[in-house]
Amino acid sequence: MASINQNYRKLPGSYLFSTIGKKVREYESAHPDRKVIRLGIGDVTQPLAPEIIKALHLAVDEMGNRATFRGYAPDLGYDFLRNVIAKEDFQSRGCEISADEIFVSDGAKCDCGNIQEIFGPDNKIAVQDPVYPVYVDSNVMAGRTGTYDEKLQRFRDVIYMPCTAETGFAPELPNEVPDLIYLCFPNNPTGAVMKKEDLQEWVDYANKNGSVILYDAAYEAYIHEEDVPHSIFECEGAKGCAIEFRSFSKTAGFTGLRLGFTVIPKELKIDGVSVHDLWARRHGTKYNGAPYIVQRAGEAVYSEAGRQQIAEQIGVYMENARIISEGLKEAGYALSGGVNAPYIWMRTPDRMTSWEFFDYLLETANVVGTPGAGFGPHGEYYFRLTAFGDRENTIEAVERIKRL
Numbered sequence: 001m002a003s004i005n006q007n008y009r010k011l012p013g014s015y016l017f018s019t020i021g022k023k024v025r026e027y028e029s030a031h032p033d034r035k036v037i038r039l040g041i042g043d044v045t046q047p048l049a050p051e052i053i054k055a056l057h058l059a060v061d062e063m064g065n066r067a068t069f070r071g072y073a074p075d076l077g078y079d080f081l082r083n084v085i086a087k088e089d090f091q092s093r094g095c096e097i098s099a100d101e102i103f104v105s106d107g108a109k110c111d112c113g114n115i116q117e118i119f120g121p122d123n124k125i126a127v128q129d130p131v132y133p134v135y136v137d138s139n140v141m142a143g144r145t146g147t148y149d150e151k152l153q154r155f156r157d158v159i160y161m162p163c164t165a166e167t168g169f170a171p172e173l174p175n176e177v178p179d180l181i182y183l184c185f186p187n188n189p190t191g192a193v194m195k196k197e198d199l200q201e202w203v204d205y206a207n208k209n210g211s212v213i214l215y216d217a218a219y220e221a222y223i224h225e226e227d228v229p230h231s232i233f234e235c236e237g238a239k240g241c242a243i244e245f246r247s248f249s250k251t252a253g254f255t256g257l258r259l260g261f262t263v264i265p266k267e268l269k270i271d272g273v274s275v276h277d278l279w280a281r282r283h284g285t286k287y288n289g290a291p292y293i294v295q296r297a298g299e300a301v302y303s304e305a306g307r308q309q310i311a312e313q314i315g316v317y318m319e320n321a322r323i324i325s326e327g328l329k330e331a332g333y334a335l336s337g338g339v340n341a342p343y344i345w346m347r348t349p350d351r352m353t354s355w356e357f358f359d360y361l362l363e364t365a366n367v368v369g370t371p372g373a374g375f376g377p378h379g380e381y382y383f384r385l386t387a388f389g390d391r392e393n394t395i396e397a398v399e400r401i402k403r404l
């Protein structure tokens with residue numbers, strides 16, 4: 001008789017975005033005259049840049065012509081894309097990453113979720129709290145986390161690293177040594193970043209203890225400050241202990257197009273086994289490559305015109321972030337983020353819980369955000385606003401919050 005993977009039953013319901021959706025729908029149907037503004041979404045809203053559309057059209061035409069048609073893509077990505085990524089994202093920043101250390105994929109979520117497969121079932125994981133839920137849930141499915149403690153809202157065998165205002169929402173090195181350490185910078189949901197010298201401490205810690213750092217840099221393109229590393233491979237010794245995830249989703253609006261990549265240096269070995277080779281083997285077995293036309297679109301992101309158009313789009317979002325941050329500060333709210341990331345992480349007023357504040361904001365200002373508690377216990381008493389909305393609505397939402 002068939003049985004199911006019982007680990008899946010340990011997953012708590014993913015209520016966050018469905019609960020938000022339900023509450024908003026109910027409010028809107030009860031108050032059809034009110035215009036609700038959504039600053040909760042974690043998705044881009046601007047259309048793809050012209051240079052990317054041009055590349056897509058060209059590639060589509062190639063697929064309709066016998067001489068230029070392409071079938072299965074190489075498992076690990078086309079050389080034209082891997083070469084430009086290695087050069088522009090890494091070598092130009094002094095990181096010695098070569099094209100054959102880049103694994104092109106259909107996005108960072110899949111890679112962050114799948115990477116745990118190549119590690120042993122007994123590995124202990126550490127995550128930031130609050131956290132992007134994919135890291136924990138994918139390890140729950142694999143049976144690495146123990147059971148869920150309803151009261152503490154935590155899995156019993158996961159090391160949660162609190163990220164609080166006192167440390168600028170960066171975690172501290174854990175006392176109990178994890179085998180796999182998930183770090184996300186610039187961070188979703190807090191918008192926090194880590195300075196290079198601080199990240200170097202994590203790399204040293206991982207090398208000393210034989211841990212592997214799984215570094216999610218999906219928001220790398222939003223970094224504006226000087227001393228913030230764009231890649232973990234800017235740190236000395238990172239090639240011996242780190243894997244990095246990147247995505248075209250937030251960088252260039254590919255959330256619907258799907259493209260990302262993972263960097264695994266050949267130097268990274270565990271018990272003499274090359275992690276790079278294991279991931280290549282895994283890719284070869286379970287994945288058949290990102291679409292040719294999408295990889296051509298990805299290549300266009302690095303062209304001169306593409307770069308410029310994308311910088312303008314990110315500029316629009318970051319101007320929204322500035323408008324939100326300055327407006328809320330004027331209104332007396334304590335907040336962080338919004339400088340190197342499209343997320344603003346605000347403290348709820350008057351010790352309201354994050355869900356109480358959600359209801360209050362929806363009902364009094366008709367503005368929707370995301371309750372921090374949805375990202376983990378240390379997200380309680382915080383609220384996430386995103387800069388992905390359009391300008392007019394962002395301005396209006398801030399005005400409404402200021403009038404409260």
Ligand SMILES: *Cc1c(COP(=O)(O)O)cnc(C)c1O
Nearest residue numbers: 107108109132188218247249260
């Ligand atoms: C949006 C996001 C990603 C990117 O996911 P894709 O699958 O590439 O769209 C990865 N990590 C974090 C933390 C994110 O917020």
